[in-house]
Amino acid sequence: MNSSLFVGLFIGMLAGLLLGVMVILVKQRKQTGSKTVKQLQQEHQAFQQQVSDHFVDTAELVNRLTDSYKEVFDHLQTGAQTLVDPQTLQDKLPGDAEQTVTLTRIGSPKPRPLQPAERPAVVNKNPSDAQ
Secondary structure, three states, X not given: OHHHHHHHHXXXXXXXXXXXXXXXXXXXXXXXXXXXXXXXXHHHHHHHHHHHHHHHHHHHHHHHHHHHHHHHHHHHHHHHHHHOOHHHHHHHOXXXXXXXXXXXXXXXXXXXXXXXXXXXXXXXOOHHHHO
């Protein structure tokens, strides 16, 4: 009877050990799965931040480019007004003097569009273009 008792205890201990190992493995798998989801969420958030930073940097560069373009435009306009005869400008660029160019920096509130009544009229001052 002693031997069957020891065999029973041994089998019980072995079953308990196997059950314990299985429970631990299942818990580790769940925790590993949770860590993977958390890691993926963190990676996704980091990626979103990189995308946001990239677009902010790009907007800043485009704004600087816009400022540089405006400086060149103003320089050319001043040079044309100073160095070219006004009649020649009027003959060569009919109607362009009345047009307004508006540049809006990225990140600025969008201006409301002009209504048809608010838009400047473009008048063709060169009679040869009317034909």
